[in-house]
Amino acid sequence: MAEMFQILAPDGTVNKPELVPAFDKIEAMYRQMVRTRYLDDRFMVLAKKNQMGTYAQFGGQEASQVGSVMALQPGDYIAPMYRSTGACIAYGWDLHLVIMYWRGHPEGWRIPPHLNMLPIIIDIAAQFPHAAGVAMGLKMAGKKNVVMSWIGEGGTSQGDFHAGVNWAAATESPAIFVIENNGWAISVPRAVQSKADFLMRRAEGYGIPGYLVDGNDLLAVHHIASKAAEHARAGNGASLIEQITYRMRPHTTGDDPKAYRTDAETQDWIDNRDPIDRIRKFLILEKQWDAEREVALKTEVEKEFAEALEKADTYTKPDPAALLEYAMVNPAPHLIEQQQVLADRIRMVK
Amino acid sequence: MTQLAEKPNPISEKKVMTLAAALTDGMDIALERDEKVVMYGEDVGVMGGVFRVTTGLQGKHGKHRVFDTPLTEEGILGTAVGMCAVGWKPVVELQFGGFLYAGLDQVISHVSRYRYRSRGRWNTPMVIRFPYGGGLNLLEQHHDSPETYLTHTPGIKVVFPTTPYDAKGLMLAAIEDPDPVVIFENIKLYRSVKEEVPTGYYTVPLGKARKVMDGSDVTLITWGAMVTQCEAAAKAALEAGISCDVLDLRTLVPLDLEAILESVEKTGRVVIVHEANLTSGFGGEIAALIAEKALFSLEAPILRVAGFDTMHSPFNPINHFHRPEPAYIADAIRKVLEA
Ligand SMILES: Cc1ncc(C[n+]2csc(CCOP(=O)(O)OP(=O)(O)O)c2C)c(N)n1
Ligand SMILES: [Mg+2]
Numbered sequence: 001m002a003e004m005f006q007i008l009a010p011d012g013t014v015n016k017p018e019l020v021p022a023f024d025k026i027e028a029m030y031r032q033m034v035r036t037r038y039l040d041d042r043f044m045v046l047a048k049k050n051q052m053g054t055y056a057q058f059g060g061q062e063a064s065q066v067g068s069v070m071a072l073q074p075g076d077y078i079a080p081m082y083r084s085t086g087a088c089i090a091y092g093w094d095l096h097l098v099i100m101y102w103r104g105h106p107e108g109w110r111i112p113p114h115l116n117m118l119p120i121i122i123d124i125a126a127q128f129p130h131a132a133g134v135a136m137g138l139k140m141a142g143k144k145n146v147v148m149s150w151i152g153e154g155g156t157s158q159g160d161f162h163a164g165v166n167w168a169a170a171t172e173s174p175a176i177f178v179i180e181n182n183g184w185a186i187s188v189p190r191a192v193q194s195k196a197d198f199l200m201r202r203a204e205g206y207g208i209p210g211y212l213v214d215g216n217d218l219l220a221v222h223h224i225a226s227k228a229a230e231h232a233r234a235g236n237g238a239s240l241i242e243q244i245t246y247r248m249r250p251h252t253t254g255d256d257p258k259a260y261r262t263d264a265e266t267q268d269w270i271d272n273r274d275p276i277d278r279i280r281k282f283l284i285l286e287k288q289w290d291a292e293r294e295v296a297l298k299t300e301v302e303k304e305f306a307e308a309l310e311k312a313d314t315y316t317k318p319d320p321a322a323l324l325e326y327a328m329v330n331p332a333p334h335l336i337e338q339q340q341v342l343a344d345r346i347r348m349v350k
Numbered sequence: 351m352t353q354l355a356e357k358p359n360p361i362s363e364k365k366v367m368t369l370a371a372a373l374t375d376g377m378d379i380a381l382e383r384d385e386k387v388v389m390y391g392e393d394v395g396v397m398g399g400v401f402r403v404t405t406g407l408q409g410k411h412g413k414h415r416v417f418d419t420p421l422t423e424e425g426i427l428g429t430a431v432g433m434c435a436v437g438w439k440p441v442v443e444l445q446f447g448g449f450l451y452a453g454l455d456q457v458i459s460h461v462s463r464y465r466y467r468s469r470g471r472w473n474t475p476m477v478i479r480f481p482y483g484g485g486l487n488l489l490e491q492h493h494d495s496p497e498t499y500l501t502h503t504p505g506i507k508v509v510f511p512t513t514p515y516d517a518k519g520l521m522l523a524a525i526e527d528p529d530p531v532v533i534f535e536n537i538k539l540y541r542s543v544k545e546e547v548p549t550g551y552y553t554v555p556l557g558k559a560r561k562v563m564d565g566s567d568v569t570l571i572t573w574g575a576m577v578t579q580c581e582a583a584a585k586a587a588l589e590a591g592i593s594c595d596v597l598d599l600r601t602l603v604p605l606d607l608e609a610i611l612e613s614v615e616k617t618g619r620v621v622i623v624h625e626a627n628l629t630s631g632f633g634g635e636i637a638a639l640i641a642e643k644a645l646f647s648l649e650a651p652i653l654r655v656a657g658f659d660t661m662h663s664p665f666n667p668i669n670h671f672h673r674p675e676p677a678y679i680a681d682a683i684r685k686v687l688e689a
Contacts, residue, residue: 105665154421157425159424185393187393187395187396187397188393188418192418318667323660323668326660335659338628345671349677
């Protein structure tokens with residue numbers, strides 16, 4: 001059995017003191033974890049109230065997403081999937097745009113020019129070949145940047161998983177492929193996906209470094225992701241990381257986990273392996289954090305969310321014309337004709 | 351409203367079912383009747399599918415008959431080809447129509463060609479089923495209507511049940527059919543339509559359209575959830591004194607051309623409605639067939655009401671402009687009458 005890399009034990013005590021990074025870095029990541037957890041819970045409430053569409057929560061995977069994405073440097077690329085909202089926020093996605101994206105507002109779908117963020121992919125595993133292409137392109141252009149992409153353990157069963165990882169490996173392109181193994185693919189448990197004990201074992205077959213990491217240990221996730229990023233940046237090619245974590249929330253707004261897993265299983269993760277509790281305990285043990293700062297952070301995040309929501313709520317209503325925009329750079333005649341059809345339809349429902 | 355001629359023995363017991371429940375009932379009976387029928391896909395076992403259409407089937411028929419698979423559409427569809435080769439009858443579920451693309455190579459290159467390629471040695475009598483269609487504000491790729499990719503692929507039957515009675519009968523007919531059959535299950539219709547359905551076995555033949563409303567002024571030709579939209583438009587038109595002949599095609603392949611031509615010859619005015627985008631949509635095929643076979647019966651140009659030529663809009667507040675609404679159909683009815 002492969003050993004799961006860990007720096008912090010679940011009780012917050014340190015296994016590998018020599019690998020603990022500077023406290024300001026840890027604090028910055030901790031803040032993002034608290035922030036993303038708060039936002040994730042608020043988004044679920046919005047979705048339940050029909051003020052957002054179907055939403056995929058990442059609650060429980062904050063260490064896995066924040067710790068990995070914060071190993072990147074300016075100019076690096078990300079190729080997210082539907083569960084990567086936490087990573088996208090920590091990467092710098094503007095909050096009101098995040099809300100508008102999940103509301104299905106066309107302006108929320110517009111990816112701001114300051115972010116090297118590929119679109120969120122719903123079609124499982126397709127982001128991996130895209131990431132491989134970005135990586136190969138960066139390498140061919142002589143750039144020092146890298147790309148990071150995430151996938152669920154279910155997604156590793158897709159052909160696109162193989163196509164992407166193998167490609168980046170074969171071309172020695174600067175990609176970091178992260179498997180967020182959260183135990184479940186909707187109702188399907190990990191064991192259905194593969195006979196292997198760990199999915200990172202495939203790295204050997206691809207000829208690249210593979211890592212098994214405690215995905216709820218922020219420091220472990222960050223350490224390995226940084227190592228893989230340096231490896232890529234130094235021109236040594238791709239890595240495959242499997243982060244063992246848990247989806248503490250339903251699959252999406254529409255899902256009821258009672259249909260396939262026990263509350264006790266989920267509660268055990270919540271009580272004993274929450275990634276935020278673990279790093280907070282560590283910071284408090286190290287006297288780097290206290291209740292007062294926690295309250296201040298909560299207040300800050302609440303205010304930020306309220307402002308972003310206000311901005312999203314008061315944003316100009318979507319223009320139906322958006323439906324036909326961006327279909328083609330130079331719209332073919334039938335698309336121009338359909339603009340008239342759209343105008344007629346708008347008139348008809350008025 | 352279903353054609354009376356197809357109703358089974360009237361003494362058979364009946365139960366009110368939603369379209370989803372009728373599909374489940376059909377699959378249940380198929381599992382019971384034929385031990386070679388197996389069902390698999392993502393989340394179909396324990397959970398019974400995201401729309402719960404396979405609910406209870408694993409519990410009743412066992413994990414060897416109804417089971418969850420690794421997450422791969424290429425795998426689900428490709429293994430179904432192999433399963434057929436050794437005598438099984440796979441009824442596989444894709445989680446949404448938009449995920450057909452992830453396995454489309456298997457459908458186009460293999461499911462449809464195995465028989466031809468082997469001069470009849472290897473058949474692919476599988477059923478591929480999935481939820482499709484817009485109107486629920488789900489995520490991108492959860493609202494696609496990908497029928498054109500399949501109708502354009504030789505050798506595949508394409509079925510669109512729109513009533514619970516049809517859903518069960520078409521499901522049983524599809525499972526028995528020796529060719530590969532794809533069943534499009536509309537997500538809006540799953541639980542919004544209910545009717546009495548016989549509890550026993552019966553089939554609804556593939557290739558027979560259903561007359562939803564009888565009229566003489568305009569022919570509305572449609573399938574899937576657009577049947578409901580056309581019915582609404584036709585009812586509104588009737589109040590204004592215009593009567594529409596509304597045809598639910600039920601299956602696009604095989605196509606009930608006879609029913610289409612009979613109606614066109616009666617009304618001379620045609621509106622074709624589909625949810626998929628316009629260009630190369632199946633509406634174009636129907637219009638071409640009418641032009642070939644009944645041009646001189648036409649009193650007005652054929653009109654099509656369809657989605658725009660973009661991906662299905664993920665823009666929740668405005669995507670109802672994309673998906674045909676009764677008002678757009680009513681407008682087309684007016685236009686063919688004015689022409
Ligand atoms: C190609 C494709 N098939 C099916 C789906 C439907 N689907 C959405 S999420 C999901 C399970 C994914 O599980 P996993 O890869 O472990 O990621 P997680 O949701 O757990 O983060 C499925 C089957 C999809 N989005 N794309
Ligand atoms: Mg998972």
